[in-house]
Amino acid sequence: MSKSAYDINDLLRVMARLRDPDTGCPWDIRQDFRSIVPSTLEECYELAEAIEREDYPHVAEELGDVLFQVIFYSQLGHEQGLFSFNQVVDTLVSKLLRRHPHVFSEGQIEGIVTDRASVESVKQSWEQIKQGERRGKSQPGILDDVPVALPALPRAQKLQKRAAHVKFDWSDTEAVLAKLDEEVAELREAIQQGDAPAVEDEMGDLLFSCVNLSRHLHLDAEATLRKASSKFEQRFAAMEQLAAAEATRLEQCSPAQLDDLWIKAKSAEPGAR
Numbered sequence: 001m002s003k004s005a006y007d008i009n010d011l012l013r014v015m016a017r018l019r020d021p022d023t024g025c026p027w028d029i030r031q032d033f034r035s036i037v038p039s040t041l042e043e044c045y046e047l048a049e050a051i052e053r054e055d056y057p058h059v060a061e062e063l064g065d066v067l068f069q070v071i072f073y074s075q076l077g078h079e080q081g082l083f084s085f086n087q088v089v090d091t092l093v094s095k096l097l098r099r100h101p102h103v104f105s106e107g108q109i110e111g112i113v114t115d116r117a118s119v120e121s122v123k124q125s126w127e128q129i130k131q132g133e134r135r136g137k138s139q140p141g142i143l144d145d146v147p148v149a150l151p152a153l154p155r156a157q158k159l160q161k162r163a164a165h166v167k168f169d170w171s172d173t174e175a176v177l178a179k180l181d182e183e184v185a186e187l188r189e190a191i192q193q194g195d196a197p198a199v200e201d202e203m204g205d206l207l208f209s210c211v212n213l214s215r216h217l218h219l220d221a222e223a224t225l226r227k228a229s230s231k232f233e234q235r236f237a238a239m240e241q242l243a244a245a246e247a248t249r250l251e252q253c254s255p256a257q258l259d260d261l262w263i264k265a266k267s268a269e270p271g272a273r
Contacts, residue, residue, distance in 0.1 A: 011067070012085060015075045033076055040069040052226065065156045099129050127165050142166060153221040156211040164215075183209045238265035 018028040045060035074085035098106045102122055105111030117125075134145055142162050146155060163169060170176045183206040190198035215219040239261040242249050250258065 011071055012075075015068075017240055019075055019079065028072075031072070031076075033073065036069065036072055038106045040066075040240055048226075052223075052230075066067065071196050098125060099127065101129075151206075151222065153211060153225060156208055157215055157221050160215055170212065173213070173216045177211065180206070181215060189201045235262065235265045235269075238268060 018025045029061045043065040050058040097104045102117035106112045116138050187202040192201045211221045257265040
């Protein structure tokens with residue numbers, strides 16, 4: 001007779017066993033909320049990478065790793081009398097019901113709303129509800145709860161998106177492109193003057209404007225840059241292979257030879273002209 005599949009209760013029990021002070025895992029026992037944050041971030045990025053590769057067997061595996069992080073934090077909360085996994089689930093479900101009044105009539109899971117809402121009205125309602133939640137947390141400012149720990153690109157995009165809700169935004173893409181040109185000119189001037197603090201400041205403004213342009217083009221800045229980085233990585237690896245075929249290494253090549261290898265690597269890509 002085959003064994004039935006494990007369920008969430010088995011996972012919770014495994015986590016409790018791992019943290020058992022007498023019979024658990026020495027590494028897991030030593031961890032606390034702060035110490036596992038790097039692992040949480042790493043697991044989320046590994047999940048994103050698997051999704052970008054459309055490697056769905058690994059997506060399922062990485063989702064499990066992310067879920068394990070939630071279970072780990074929940075076990076720590078339980079041990080310290082702060083919260084339990086059930087409280088985590090209860091808080092999440094309550095929040096989803098509250099934030100989707102266009103789906104759940106009277107805040108009930110099986111409550112059906114017959115009138116279909118538009119995407120734009122959902123966005124407006126969502127922000128109004130979140131603003132009310134921020135006031136309840138003594139965070140009345142529009143930007144108050146944008147996490148400082150977010151990676152720089154998504155944080156910049158989130159800040160800009162929040163500001164756009166009160167119409168503090170560029171009118172169109174052309175206006176953002178003009179601002180980008182302005183920032184490039186200011187950076188160039190700071191470089192020419194040899195003003196290191198100004199160079200850093202202007203470089204930051206330029207990057208912030210690039211994120212703004214991505215948002216106006218309906219692109220996710222983080223995903224777009226990750227794609228560009230992957231493309232560079234693949235082309236650079238192709239350069240190494242081309243150099244090896246000529247019995248040499250990149251560090252032995254002149255700038256002109258490197259440029260030639262780069263052009264060849266690009267030309268060898270599918271769809272290249």
